[in-house]
Every structure is written in structure tokens, then in C-alpha cells.
Amino acid sequence: MFTDKLREGSTGPVAKFLFIIIMVSFAIAGVGSYLTPKMDFNPVKVNGNSITNGELEQQFRLEKNKLERQLGKAFREQAKDPAFNASLRKQTLERMITDQVVSDHIFNSGVVISDDLVKNRIREMPEFQVNGKFSDAQFRKVLSLAGYPSPLVFSEALKGDISKEIYLKTAFDSGFALPDDVAVMAQILSQERTFSKIDIAIDAYKKNQTAGEDEIKAYYDSHSKDFLLPEKVKVSYIYITAGDFVNDVKYTDEDLKKFFDLHAELYTIPEKRTVSHILITGEDAEDKIAKVAEELKGGASFEDLAKKYSEDSSSKDKGGKLPAFAQGVMDSSFEKAAFALEKTGDVSEPVSTQFGWHLIRLDGIEPGHGADFNQVKDDVIEQYTKVQSRELFMDKKQIIADTSFENPDSLDAAALAANAAREEGGQVSKSVQIKTSDFIANGDEKAAFPLNQPEVQKVMFQSELRESPVNSDVVELGDNAIVVVHVEGYQEPAPKPLSEVHDQVRDAVLTAKAENASGATLKSVTDSLAKSESLEKYVKDGLIVISGPATISRIKTGDVDAQVASNVFAMPTPEPGNITYKSFAGNNGSSYVLVLSKVVDPKLGADSARDSFLNNQIYNFRYGEDNQIVINSARAESKVEYNENREYLKMQEEQNN
Structure with missing residues (x-):
């Protein structure tokens, strides 16, 4: 040898x-x-520069932190779904690619953002201010809570936003909508259309069709793949989550106090402010609020002026008083002005927000302060246990991954190693258990969790797992759950016997014949409409069903299906006394005809609230269009190379993709 x-x-x-x-x-x-062969594990290259897997995971965590702050418990529940995490990671990567190509495009266009401009913008942001002044401690605390690893990462992200903002303002003029634009938009949205819908009664056609046994057998033979029994597997598996190890976490008061001291920012109660305000809206709001401010300077009571002039129905009867609030809750302009006031009784200059014009009076300040340990001990225990159970989970995950690979014949060794005591003489865990399934069909969504998850089933039905057989790789379900499977049995897919699906095949034959027959009726119906002939004979014979007439506008569609409503407004306007008609394909494969009989453009009176709303909508739409133009141009001139390396793709699958 x-x-x-x-x-x-x-x-x-x-x-x-x-x-x-x-x-x-x-x-x-x-x-x-x-x-070790040289292997590129980075997901993509943009213009020759890699977006690293570490950068992707960092941005993914930032995105999750942001959504958790915005949505709270609702997001945490959604984040348990591995499909949601996989989708969010993909969206994050695409956003990073877009940011990079746009950044390169803007840089090549000559827009360069100085560090001083970024610093000044940061110092002006109200979320980083205390008593109206920039606070470095507040800045770092907010970034920490948001999940930013360093101020530099935040500064670079802000620089990209500023450069895009300046570029768009320079390159495009979309700051406002002209009055004619607003009027046209209001008219389009208010236009009313009256129509009828003609449906083909497919069941009536099926009643007139027959299907002989020879036809049924021929259809079955040519469509046997449509009537397969799915392949099935039987597996043993280990499924663990971070929550499985909560009872394994041990702690003392000393451990809790150390954790409390180390994460004091989590238990800090922020400063709150109580203010009163006077709100004026409308086109002449700025002039009106200035007159109110003059009355106030002349000695009038703020409470009396609020009751007399304020248009905020929830606070005017209380003299304009609002509930106490911390930073990050109110409109940014309103909040900036409120937190800039220094002494109780101070009144701001008139402030413009998206709601109108305000005068703001400072009524009181509730200083921020740290919580006492004993007051929040239960929260500390919950957080400490969560962190420690997460660490235990990560340890077990690695042990299971290594041991199941080294001992591929079964999962016994992996479970034994994961349950072993972490230190000599320590307690043996029973948290990691091997479970066994019955035979599960490929695509069975009713299988027990997690075996009903698409990424798990994809692994379960890999041919190498049943041919070897070996343990699967670790499949990650979100950030806090994994599963490893071992195939114990396999059943190949096979056609269902004709006797079992006879009625299903017969119905398919009848449906196919009915659809062919209804096509001729559909043409006859449109021919009759062209000749202004009555459709009564088709209704009487039960071949069509006419619904309507119904009247809808673009903003009031009632119970009309969204696709039907869209088709109605895509049809040409008929001449007075005439109709227009067109056939459309339905969602279920059948067809229908829409008959448009009347179009009315109502006369619209003045409405400042409506026009203000439409102006904002048009501006936002144009800004979005401008932004998309930049993105499309940047994408077209950039080279984006996705990593097709098999090892990278395997790693992505383990990250819920």
C-alpha cells in the first residue's frame, strides 16, 4: 500500500x-x-469592496434593536418566526447594498460631507440633548441602547443620510406641489365610476359536460404527477431554545448586583417634562399664533388663551396642559422647543410642526434618575436569567454541533455531551432531549413544530441524510433556537391510485371542458355588448351572472375586490349615453367582463385640510421617485457581486436563510 x-x-x-x-x-x-483552502465568507462585493458577514450581522442586530424599541412585545413575538428573521436579514443586506451604491454614486457626483457638518448635526439632535444642550453621556447612552457598537458607526451612517439629503435637494426640485397638482389629485381621487360585472357561471357549464371513463383514465395518465403521494421521512431530532435553560441558571444577590451596576443604563428613568400648549392650524395659522403670542406678552393668561384659541380638543379645556413626556415621544420640532425651555413658566417662540403652529409653556421638570436595586430586583432577575440562559444556549449549541458531527450515526452522543455538567461535581442538565417523529410528508405544515418549518423540512429531505445516514448540520431558527435531525426512515413519493382520486380527476376533466365551452359564451357576450343587444338570454339560461351597477371612487371602493376596482379605473371613459367594456382574467382562472356606464367628476369646494394632506402626499411621492431615480442610476453604474460560494451559502442557511 x-x-x-x-x-x-x-x-x-x-x-x-x-x-x-x-x-x-x-x-x-x-x-x-x-x-484550510482560501474561502470567501462575505455575502457580497459592491464595486470591488466587500460587505463583510460581520458588518451584515451588525446591521441586522441594529435593525432588530430598532424594531424592538418601536414595537416592543409585538416584535419579540414576531421575531420567534425564523422565516421573519431570514426575510429581515435579506432586507438588511439589500439595504446595505443600496446604501453603498448610492454612497459611491453621490461621492462620484462631487458631494462630500465634512466631519464638522456631521458633528454639528449630531449636536443639534434632540435625543442627544439634556436641558436643551448636547450631552456626550446622553449621546453614548442612546447609542448603546440602540445597539450601535461605537459613535463612529453611527456617525458614518448619519454622514450617508446627510449626503443623500443634500444630493436630492441639489439634483431635484420636489419641495412642494403646485396648486394645480393638488387640484388634479383631488379630482382624480374623488372621481366616481358606475359599473356592472358579468361573471361566467362556470358551474352551469360543468353541469352540461360529461366525462367518460376513458377520458378520466387518459387525463389521469397524462397528469399523474398532479396526484402523487408526497415523500415522507421519520426523524429523531434535538430542538432547543434559549428559554429551555432558564431553570439551569443559578445566581446570588451578589451576581444580581454586579449585573445591575454593569447595566445601570437599563434601569435609568429619563427626564420628563410637563408643558401646556396652544395649537393653531390652517393657512393663516402663523399669523394667528403671532397675535396670540402678543396677547400673552400683554399679560393675558396662558390658560385662558388656550381655552379660547387652541384647536387641540384634547387639551384646550385643560388650559392646554399635556401629560408629562420624555424625549423621543413627541414631534421632533415640538420636543426640541419644549426641552430648550429652562425655567417653569417660560414660553417658547411660535413653533411649526406637522400639526400646525404652537406656543409652548414649561410647567414642570421631572429629573431623570437611576432606579434603586431593590425597586427593580425582579427586572434584574429577569434580565440576568435571560442573558445567562442565552450563554448556556450558545454553549449547548456549539457542543451539539461539534458532537453530532463527530458522532454522525445518532444523536445520543450529542444529547449526552450537552447535558453534562459544566464543571466537575456540577449538576447534570436534562434540558436537551431527543424526540422522534412519525412519518412526515414533505410540505406538511401541520407537522409538529419545528418539523413543519420550511428550512427544517428542506434539511430533513436531503438525500445524503437518508443515504448515509448521518446527522444534519445545525439549523438555526432565529437567534435563540436550533434543531438537528437524523433520518430514521424514508418513503418515496408514488402516484395515488386512480380509485382514490377518481372524483378529483373527473372534476378536473369537467372543469377543463367547461372553461373551453365558456370561452365561446364570453365572446358572444362581448359581441352582444358591441351591438347594444340584451344579455337577458344568457342570464335566463344561467350562463352568466350580472352584479351591479355599483358606484365607487378611488378612495371609496366599499366591498369591491381591489383588483376589480383597479380594472374599473383603468378602463376608458365612455361617451355620454354609451358604455365601455372589457374582459379580464380572474384570480381563479375564470374570466369576467366589466361594463363601465358612467363617470362623474364631482365639483369640489375649498378644503384646506384635504389640500394640505394631498400636498404632503405628492411631495412624499416625488421625493420617493427622486430617491428611486438615484438608486436605479447607482445600481446601473455599480458592480454588485453576490457570493455564490457553497460554503457561504451553507453558512447563510444556518443563519435562517
Whole structure:
């Protein structure tokens, strides 16, 4: 054997010479370069520069932190779904690609953002201010809670936003909508259309069709793949989550106090402010609020002026008083002005927000302060247990991954190793259990969780797992759950017997014949409409069903199906006294005809609230269009190279993709 010859020659002079050569090579190049092939694990390159997997995961965590702050418990429940996490990671990567190509495009256009501009913008942001002044401590605390690893990461992200903002303002003029634009939009949205809908009564056609046994057999033979029994597998599996190890976490009061001191920012109660305000809306709001401010300076009571002039129905009867609030809750302009006031009784200059014009009076300040340990001990226990159980989960995950790979014949060794005590003399865990399923069909959504998850079923039905058989790789379900499977049995897909699906096949034959027959009726109906002939004969014979007439507008469609409503407004306007008609394909494969009989453009009176809303909508739409133009242009001139490396794709699958 070749290995025997190597062993025999291992003490000869040639072997010693080769050994020296190899050792020198290892010393120069490193052992790793021999044992490990060079592998690119980064997801994508943009214009030759890699977006690393670490950067992707960092942005993914930031996105999750942001959504958790915005949605709270609702997001945490949604984040348990691995499909949601996979989708969010993909969206995050695409956003990073877009940000990079846009950044390159804007830089090449000559827009350069100075560090001083970024610093000034940061210092002006109200969320980083305390008593109206920038606070470095507040800045770092907010970034920490938001999940930013460093101020530099935030500054670079803000620089990109500022550059895009300046570029769009320079390149496009979309700051406002002209009055004519608003009027046209109001008219379009208010236009009313009256129509009828003609449906083909497909069931009536099926009643007139027959299907002989020869036809049924021929259809079954040519469509046998439509009537297959799915392939099935039976598996043993280990499924663990971070929550499985909560009872394994042990702690003392000393542990809790250390955790409390280390994460004091989590238990800090922020400063709150109580203010009163006067709100004026409408086109002349700025002039009106200025007059109110003059009355106030003349000695009038703020409460009396609020009751007299304020248009905020929820606070005017209380003299304009609002509930106490912390930063990050109110409109940014309103909040900035409120937190800039220094003394109780101080009144702001008129402030413009998306709601109108305000005068704001400071009524009181509730200083921010840290909580006492004993007051929040239960919260500390919950957080400490959550963190420690997460660490236990990560340990078990690695043990299971390593041991199930090293012992591929079953999951017994992996479960035993994961349950072993973490230290000599420590407590043995029972949290990791092996479970066994019945036979499960491919695509069975009713299987027990997690075996009903698409990414798990994809692994369960891999041919190598049943042909070897070996344990699967670890499949991650979100950030806090994994599953490993071992195939114990397999059933191949096979056609269902004709006797079992006879009625299903017969119905398919009848439906196909009915659809062919209804096509002729559909043409006859449209021909009759063209000749202004009555459709009564088709209704009487039960071949069509006419619904309507119904009247809808673009903003009031009632119970009309969204696709039908869209088709109604896509049809040409009929001449007075005439109709227009068109046939459309339905969602279920059948067809229908829409008959448009009347179009009315109502006369619209003045409505400042409506016009203000439409102006904002048009502006936002145009800004979005401008932004998309930049993105499309940047994408077109950029080179985006997705990593198709198999090892990278495997790693992505383990990250819920």
C-alpha cells in the first residue's frame, strides 16, 4: 500500500530532507494555508469592496434593536418566526447594498460631507440633548441602547443620510406641489365610476359536460404527477431554545448586583417634562399664533388663551396642559422647543410642526434618575436569567454541533455531551432531549413544530441524510433556537391510485371542458355588448351572472375586490349615453367582463385640510421617485457581486436563510 511505503521511508535521508522542506514552508506560509483552502465568507462585493458577514450581522442586530424599541412585545413575538428573521436579514443586506451604491454614486457626483457638518448635526439632535444642550453621556447612552457598537458607526451612517439629503435637494426640485397638482389629485381621487360585472357561471357549464371513463383514465395518465403521494421521512431530532435553560441558571444577590451596576443604563428613568400648549392650524395659522403670542406678552393668561384659541380638543379645556413626556415621544420640532425651555413658566417662540403652529409653556421638570436595586430586583432577575440562559444556549449549541458531527450515526452522543455538567461535581442538565417523529410528508405544515418549518423540512429531505445516514448540520431558527435531525426512515413519493382520486380527476376533466365551452359564451357576450343587444338570454339560461351597477371612487371602493376596482379605473371613459367594456382574467382562472356606464367628476369646494394632506402626499411621492431615480442610476453604474460560494451559502442557511 502507498501508506505503508510512506511509513517505511519515513526514517530515510530523503524523508528527512522532505520534512525540512515542508517545515520551512509551514514556517513561511503558515500551517493554515495548507490545511484550510482560501474561502470567501462575505455575502457580497459592491464595486470591488466587500460587505463583510460581520458588518451584515451588525446591521441586522441594529435593525432588530430598532424594531424592538418601536414595537416592543409585538416584535419579540414576531421575531420567534425564523422565516421573519431570514426575510429581515435579506432586507438588511439589500439595504446595505443600496446604501453603498448610492454612497459611491453621490461621492462620484462631487458631494462630500465634512466631519464638522456631521458633528454639528449630531449636536443639534434632540435625543442627544439634556436641558436643551448636547450631552456626550446622553449621546453614548442612546447609542448603546440602540445597539450601535461605537459613535463612529453611527456617525458614518448619519454622514450617508446627510449626503443623500443634500444630493436630492441639489439634483431635484420636489419641495412642494403646485396648486394645480393638488387640484388634479383631488379630482382624480374623488372621481366616481358606475359599473356592472358579468361573471361566467362556470358551474352551469360543468353541469352540461360529461366525462367518460376513458377520458378520466387518459387525463389521469397524462397528469399523474398532479396526484402523487408526497415523500415522507421519520426523524429523531434535538430542538432547543434559549428559554429551555432558564431553570439551569443559578445566581446570588451578589451576581444580581454586579449585573445591575454593569447595566445601570437599563434601569435609568429619563427626564420628563410637563408643558401646556396652544395649537393653531390652517393657512393663516402663523399669523394667528403671532397675535396670540402678543396677547400673552400683554399679560393675558396662558390658560385662558388656550381655552379660547387652541384647536387641540384634547387639551384646550385643560388650559392646554399635556401629560408629562420624555424625549423621543413627541414631534421632533415640538420636543426640541419644549426641552430648550429652562425655567417653569417660560414660553417658547411660535413653533411649526406637522400639526400646525404652537406656543409652548414649561410647567414642570421631572429629573431623570437611576432606579434603586431593590425597586427593580425582579427586572434584574429577569434580565440576568435571560442573558445567562442565552450563554448556556450558545454553549449547548456549539457542543451539539461539534458532537453530532463527530458522532454522525445518532444523536445520543450529542444529547449526552450537552447535558453534562459544566464543571466537575456540577449538576447534570436534562434540558436537551431527543424526540422522534412519525412519518412526515414533505410540505406538511401541520407537522409538529419545528418539523413543519420550511428550512427544517428542506434539511430533513436531503438525500445524503437518508443515504448515509448521518446527522444534519445545525439549523438555526432565529437567534435563540436550533434543531438537528437524523433520518430514521424514508418513503418515496408514488402516484395515488386512480380509485382514490377518481372524483378529483373527473372534476378536473369537467372543469377543463367547461372553461373551453365558456370561452365561446364570453365572446358572444362581448359581441352582444358591441351591438347594444340584451344579455337577458344568457342570464335566463344561467350562463352568466350580472352584479351591479355599483358606484365607487378611488378612495371609496366599499366591498369591491381591489383588483376589480383597479380594472374599473383603468378602463376608458365612455361617451355620454354609451358604455365601455372589457374582459379580464380572474384570480381563479375564470374570466369576467366589466361594463363601465358612467363617470362623474364631482365639483369640489375649498378644503384646506384635504389640500394640505394631498400636498404632503405628492411631495412624499416625488421625493420617493427622486430617491428611486438615484438608486436605479447607482445600481446601473455599480458592480454588485453576490457570493455564490457553497460554503457561504451553507453558512447563510444556518443563519435562517
